[in-house]
Amino acid sequence: MADTNEILAGLAEIVAEETGLDAAEVTAEKSFTDDLDIDSLSMMTIVTLAEEKFDVRIPDEEVKNLTTVGDAVTFIEGAQK
Amino acid sequence: MTSLNIKRGAEFTRILGLGVARGENAVPNEDLIEPINSSDEWIRKMTGIATRVRADKDTSVLDLSEKAARDAIAHAGISADEIDTVILSTITYPHMTPGGAPIVADRLGLTAAAYDISAACAGYCYGIAQADAFVRAGTARNVLVIGAEKMSDFVDPADRSISYLLGDAAGAVVIGASDTPGIGPTVWGSDGSGAQLIRQTSSWLDVRDNPETAFPTLFQEGPSVFKWASFKMAPVALEAIEAAGVTPGDIKAFIPHQANVRIIDQMVKQIGLPDTVVVGKDIVDSGNTSAASIPLATERLKRDGLVQSGDLALQIGFGAGLVYAAQVVVLP
Numbered sequence: 383m384a385d386t387n388e389i390l391a392g393l394a395e396i397v398a399e400e401t402g403l404d405a406a407e408v409t410a411e412k413s414f415t416d417d418l419d420i421d422s423l424s425m426m427t428i429v430t431l432a433e434e435k436f437d438v439r440i441p442d443e444e445v446k447n448l449t450t451v452g453d454a455v456t457f458i459e460g461a462q463k
Numbered sequence: 464m465t466s467l468n469i470k471r472g473a474e475f476t477r478i479l480g481l482g483v484a485r486g487e488n489a490v491p492n493e494d495l496i497e498p499i500n501s502s503d504e505w506i507r508k509m510t511g512i513a514t515r516v517r518a519d520k521d522t523s524v525l526d527l528s529e530k531a532a533r534d535a536i537a538h539a540g541i542s543a544d545e546i547d548t549v550i551l552s553t554i555t556y557p558h559m560t561p562g563g564a565p566i567v568a569d570r571l572g573l574t575a576a577a578y579d580i581s582a583a584c585a586g587y588c589y590g591i592a593q594a595d596a597f598v599r600a601g602t603a604r605n606v607l608v609i610g611a612e613k614m615s616d617f618v619d620p621a622d623r624s625i626s627y628l629l630g631d632a633a634g635a636v637v638i639g640a641s642d643t644p645g646i647g648p649t650v651w652g653s654d655g656s657g658a659q660l661i662r663q664t665s666s667w668l669d670v671r672d673n674p675e676t677a678f679p680t681l682f683q684e685g686p687s688v689f690k691w692a693s694f695k696m697a698p699v700a701l702e703a704i705e706a707a708g709v710t711p712g713d714i715k716a717f718i719p720h721q722a723n724v725r726i727i728d729q730m731v732k733q734i735g736l737p738d739t740v741v742v743g744k745d746i747v748d749s750g751n752t753s754a755a756s757i758p759l760a761t762e763r764l765k766r767d768g769l770v771q772s773g774d775l776a777l778q779i780g781f782g783a784g785l786v787y788a789a790q791v792v793v794l795p
Contacts, residue, residue, distance in 0.1 A: 442684070
């Protein structure tokens, strides 16, 4: 099981790959839409790749609640247990 | 005990001919953005679509079907009376009954077996699967498969989920006997747990029972459909390649249902297709024409000189149901 920092680092890699941003810019307080300019389809790609990487399920209806990178890290951490 | 005769058909089948009919009007994004409070840039970014073809008010699903069918029969080099089965895949023929296929057959001067199928954006590949099986079983000699839609009759211009993607067109092929294998095994299936992801907004009974109910139109949960199509369809495509006994390197063209350029691009990535494979993207100019989109994209690749008769193409249809089907075919 990955800890909080490992999840954040892994998620940052996925976001960087999808958006072309530097992974260092993907910090917990950043909003996916407002700060990272991630649209609804890119968000689904990120969610799917995160599901595969961390072996968790993130229901589609949950995605709208994942406003910030930190929200996603918290959800993934909880879903691992 | 008396035994029954059975028929045996051809050992192999192939697509003998292809024809298409696009709606008469190329509708640019600018014409659709006001009711959805959007922009040309947003539609291009989210879908890759620049224009979609839409038919005149008086042009019907059957008109588009007939035109595509006549071209497919001419391309196949057979006479219409050699067609003994007509399969029409459509979700926008506006009659529950009778089906459209017998009427198309009649317009072609045929009394062939004729029926409609409802498999939405997978309908063309479902039709190919049936036609291939019929010819090999001896149930039919030459099958006309048509995917035809007039999606514009079932859009709400103010809907931001799907309305601006959709176009009107028909694509048709003739499937018949071949000396060599021309249609690989079909890999197909469904996931009815996702039935609500792409749907008619209300049933005909809702319309009857509640005068407030709006005329039914199409709606989709766009991000969920994107996720399903982009990531769940890649293994299906790979299975079709494997079932055909070829490798991704043998494939000349990838011709998926033209749902959204973003889906197509993600599928290419997930399947891991080499750069040598040309990818059908007729959606940019024709929009999403549901059951017609794969033959349209095939015709476009041929017209642009990117594929030739005899090339191998991987085609995959997927959509409302959820349903999907994929097969590797030799292009006509």
